[in-house]
Amino acid sequence: MGKSFRQSVLLFTVTAFLFSFFPVSISIPFILFHGIGDKCSGGVNNFTQRLSNLSGSPGFCLEIGNGEADSWLMPLRQQASVACEKVKQMKELSQGYNIVAQSQGNLVARGLIEFCDNAPPVINYVSLGGPHAGIAVVPKCASGPICVIAEALMKLEIYNDFIQDHIAPSGYVKIPGEISKYLEHSKYLPKLNNERPDERNSTFKDRFTNLHNLVLVMFQNDTTLIPKETAWFGYYTDEGFDTLLSTQQTKLYKEDWIGLKALDVAGKVKFVSFSGDHLIVAYEEVVKYIVPYLMQTSLSIL
Ligand SMILES: *[C@@H]1O[C@H](CO)[C@@H](O)[C@H](O)[C@H]1NC(C)=O
């Protein structure tokens, strides 16, 4: 007993000595948020596992509610708040973590980053086809009764309290030419993007600006997001569909409502373009643009 105790003490001392002089390489875990009409079980878990295999970092697909139906029917503010509580309960994430998000999952991810109080830090954030600046057309229903109803309701009236409280994507439909209605009645995106002049919250901006890397992936052949440039925070002018503003031409960027410009000026934003349709990623693109941001990072722990 005496011997093994001494060995332990020796081991501890040596380890502590090494750690105090050299930065320690640790794997930062990542979480993944899927898009609308999707769920972790199945393909998305596979993708998470693949990213984990390639990066050597533990990865978790974070499910919000029951997955498929709740991704349509739970308002995004609530989805972000569920994500916030889940992240705070995961011990694996307590020292900080990275995020990968697909499509609508990006608005949950950003809600988590901006709104979640007393949360562990987000280091890198890789956004795949996120409707960051809104979508100008109600999303196409792929299949299933929920989205048929949701689509019909949204086409009826998007800026209505009932729709806003019950259909998740209504929270980021932003129709050019109807911006005053959007600013007045939309319950999610105007807050997330600090769009309302009298309600801007610098805490949201500070939190977003704390990211180490922001990777914004746009899909060249995206037929789901209209316009596809929303994945880079580009969008139409408030007046209509005629003119598309690049990221740097938008007021969100120029007046830096959420810190996107600050991050960009600091060289922390990567604007990346993938060749396929919405969320179609090629192996080489994954290896080159996603995996490096999930790999081990040197951090000194003492
Ligand atoms: C998940 O990956 C396994 C092997 O890696 C494969 O057999 C399976 O078909 C995949 N499942 C889905 C839903 O993609």
Ligand SMILES: *[C@@H]1O[C@H](CO)[C@@H](O)[C@H](O)[C@H]1NC(C)=O
């Ligand atoms: C990840 O690696 C494990 C262990 O090598 C393997 O069994 C699994 O099929 C891999 N999964 C994917 C999706 O690549």
Ligand SMILES: *[C@@H]1O[C@H](CO)[C@@H](O)[C@H](O)[C@H]1NC(C)=O
């Ligand atoms: C801004 O957001 C933070 C974090 O949620 C909150 O504590 C604070 O009260 C908000 N400030 C204002 C002025 O609303």
Ligand SMILES: *[C@@H]1O[C@H](CO)[C@@H](O)[C@H](O)[C@H]1NC(C)=O
């Ligand atoms: C993108 O769309 C164009 C036109 O439909 C097509 O020719 C091209 O093959 C597509 N590229 C990819 C990578 O899907």
